[in-house]
Amino acid sequence: MQRRLELQPRLQAIADWVRPGARIADVGTDHGYLPVWLLQTGVVEYAIASDINESPLEHARRTSREYGQQMEFRLCNGLDGISPQEADTVVIAGMGGENIASILERAPWTREGHMLLLQPMSKPEYLRGFLAGHGYRVTRERLVRDKGVLYPILEAKGGSMATPSPGRLHGGIALASDPLEGEYLSSLIGKLSRAAQGLRQAKDGRERAVELDGIVQELEKMRKEWENANCSAD
Ligand SMILES: C[S@@+](CC[C@H](N)C(=O)[O-])C[C@H]1O[C@@H](n2cnc3c(N)ncnc32)[C@H](O)[C@@H]1O
Incomplete structure (x- = not known):
């Protein structure tokens, strides 16, 4: 066989x-x-x-x-x-x-x-x-x-x-009902926040750091929306 x-x-x-x-x-x-x-x-x-x-x-x-x-x-x-x-x-x-x-x-x-x-x-x-x-x-x-x-x-x-908005480009266009989306967004938020932090120390990194901060804010909003839609209050 x-x-x-x-x-x-x-x-x-x-x-x-x-x-x-x-x-x-x-x-x-x-x-x-x-x-x-x-x-x-x-x-x-x-x-x-x-x-x-x-x-x-x-x-x-x-x-x-x-x-x-x-x-x-x-x-x-x-x-x-x-x-x-x-x-x-x-x-x-x-x-x-x-x-x-x-x-x-x-x-x-x-x-x-x-x-x-x-x-x-x-x-x-x-x-x-x-x-x-x-x-x-x-x-x-x-x-x-x-x-x-x-x-x-x-x-x-x-x-x-x-x-798509910058947050959607990173966090997904059609992932809102995916059970793993909350975890995915949290890991992106961590990664982009660390990158922004590093850029703030660099000589020419300020502009990009501000851009990344904006993306992180949008990802945090998406995570909240995902939690509201997918996590029941116990
Ligand atoms: C990491 S493997 C992925 C194999 C399989 N698709 C998977 O997802 O497990 C990437 C393969 O893509 C091939 N590759 C990279 N660029 C390519 C291109 N422009 N056209 C065709 N094959 C490419 C590499 O030779 C390699 O075999």
Whole structure:
């Protein structure tokens, strides 16, 4: 009997949002676990695994052999080697927010009906700002805890949305009912307050420190709203 692949919580949360029957492109696939799991469980029948580097793509080939699943492999930068008709769902996970944004910028066709599942490891605020300013709409967002770290996952499509406030860029556009949002906001408040504190000591850091103070204030307001909506008074 074929062995069953188990996904870590971060990848499982992304997989849970893939529509049954979707044709997926997993950009920056590395080990290839996500497309192999989706094929193995029958959620999808067609998948492309791509990576900019040969060695991770070789890892994905090994995973697909090990679990007996067939898929396409592409060695390319972002979506450069994938045409719009080949996939209706594009996953870009485990990379920095700026890298994800630059991959989308090189492939404007991703605004034309494709479902995007994006999981930034850093600078999610940059990615949210990019999406809002480049003809995308964030349709869903969620947080997942994996090995003690909270990761945001965004679902986006072509469309328009109001420019998010600085607090929303950092704290999430559509996370208000997420059970982990309070914790996420608290950790951002701590991180940005410490950054502002450091900047206040630096020679040219005052202006940015004031900017960060404003973001922290907005995040504190968002946390209060989240607490009012999600915590019952005992
Ligand atoms: C940390 S791994 C993430 C693997 C998997 N997507 C995940 O979330 O677990 C990042 C992968 O993205 C690839 N990568 C980075 N920039 C890329 C780009 N512009 N185009 C395609 N792949 C890229 C790297 O080679 C690496 O294999």
